[in-house]
Amino acid sequence: MHRWSQLFIPTLREAPADAEVASHKLLLRAGYVRQLGAGIYSYLFLGNRSINKIVAIIREEMDKIGQEFLLPALNPREVWEASGRWAGMGDNMFRLKDRKGAELCLAMTHEEVMTDIARKELRSYKQLPQIWYQIQTKFRDEPRPKSGLLRVRQFIMKDAYSFDIDEAGLDVSYNKHDAAYRRIFSRCGLQFVSVDADSGAMGGSASQEFMVYTDAGEDLIASSASGYAANLEKATSRLAPVEDLAPTGDGQPELVHTPGQRTIEEVGAFLNTQPHHQIKTMAYMTELPEADHAKLGKQRPVVVFLRGDHSLNEAKLLAIAGGVLRPMTPEELQATFNAPAGYLGPIGIVAAPHPKKPGTLVILDKALEGRTNLIAGANKEEYHLRNVTPNRDFKPTAVADVRNIVEGEGCPIDGSPLRLGKAVEIGHIFKLGYKYSKSMGASVLNRDGKEVTPIMGSYGIGVERILTAAIETSAAANGGAAYALHPAIAPFQVVVTITNVGDAALLTAGEQVAAELEAAGLDVLLDDRDERAGVKFKDADLVGIPYRINIGRGVAEGKVEFVDRLQSQSQDIPLNEIANRVTTEITSSLRTVLPAAI
Helix, strand or coil, X not given: XXXXXXXXXXXXXXXXXXXXXXXXXXXXXXXXXXXEECCEEEECHHHHHHHHHHHHHHHHHHCCCCEEXXXXXXXXXXXXXXXXHHHHCHHHCEEEECCCCCEEEECCCCHHHHHHHHHHHCCXXXXXCEEEEEEEEEECCCCCCECHHHECCEEEEEXXXXXXXXXXXXXXXHHHHHHHHHHHHXXXXXXXXXXXXXXXXXXXXXXXXXXXXXXXXXXXXEECCCCCEEECCCCCCECCCCCCCCCCCCCCCEEEECCCCCCHHHHHHHHCCCHHHEEXXXXXXXXXXXXXXXXXXXXXXXXXXXXXXXCECHHHHHHHHCCEEEECCHHHHHHHHCCCCCCCCCCCCCECCCCCCCCEEEEEEHHHCCCCCEEEEEEECCEEEEEXXXXXXXXXXXXXXXXXXXXXXXXXXXXXECEEEEEEEEXXXXXXXXXXXXXCCCCEECCXXXXXXXXXXXXXXXXXXXXXXXXXXXXXXXXXXXXCCCCCCCCCCEEEEECCCCCHHXXXXXXXXXXXXXXXXXXXXXXXXXXXXXXXXXXXXHCCCCEEEEECHHHHHCEEEEEECCCCEEEEEECCCHHHHHHHHHHHHHHCCCCCCC
């Protein structure tokens, strides 16, 4: 039997001053974690119990669809160079050298290692499909560790990888993970939303994130009553129609003197027009990956034209431009536009004929498609142009959605208003395609004896993020001062609190109830400390145990108090019934599968 008096549970009355979000404060106060360094945490007894329970749920569900591996966190440079990501990961990757000077890294993810195994071991379509997963410590040289376990430099991750003979097979593997993830998060007691997402540095397509709404989140999610949901990097919307300006003169681009007027707001006020009547010009250089150098060069200009009241979503632009974006220098602006910042515009720019062809990549945001008589920079100091009409007066390389949506805009499904909310990502699944299997030379023989490249998927879960998301949502519902975890992931499911251990009758009753609950298979903590009842109640709430049985003066009448912290309810229960009642309550909650929020 676990007795509180014999355990190391260092609770704190107050959170450290540098603790930020609710979960960070509560994890420290509850004695779940202690900080060793920036973004580096030790998991103490209670924290480790919860982490192990989350891992057990993940493992149980993943074992239904895949096979567990354990891969090295220390990787040689060569395997990352084979995929082309050694340089691409930049400063986010921890790098080191061994005593012989060989370069290594601490893995952030394991696409390369899994693909290395596949290319050496898989020979035939008969060996496919394969789903391999691991639960492993990962490392990221996070530039700004913060928010407790949400932004760290060392973390636990479940990552899985699928290998299939064709896209139809990948669809099956992807759907298996989708279903498994929904079961995992539901069993952990989370209300979550599944959103369309960007694959980021991992590459691939058909990307889906599982998110939990919380003010501690750093991702913005757009959703609507229709069921539409996407993160800001993928979200689209229906725009309300706007009326174009009437043409002036002969309707052709007309030069207008705008001395000292550089910004959208200044030009609008000077010409008495609205921002949505203007073209905003944004100019970048993209540093291209080595594979594109022969065809496109080491870098290329990227110019984006947006509606004056819209902002650029760089993730959307990166999906088209590739490489790493940075703003143009004054010298590069002069070379591309022959004009200074503040007066840049589309006319006179020679656009590349295709995104994969050399030249300046010119992107017209879809919100400007079909618009007429717009105002834009004239590529001449202190001058702008009226009557600029896209595709008549200039030809972009591509028309694409590269803007950020705004709350209240219409949902793309039915036009209902979009809601923007902060959320924490707890899982991510996406189809990698051939990015790694092709670059690293993995191949198998198909049914016809022809050598083909397997198609891959990648699937990740942040273990600590499940814990922090659960604490954040519960704390928000309780005013931020306390939380209650779902019994599937709480360090203990029930705490039996003896209000006065000096009373032999109470001590005997408490030990009896705890023993009966333990015999029923529950995780029980007996609070047998020689402390005031109020201190014990506060500590029990602080460590997030969902159910509490108070052994107090009611024992003389054959009753104990049962506190259900998940429902914020309490009631007196006969002493001889309490074990069955609590066992039934917890067993029922463990069987219940919560629906996703969307």
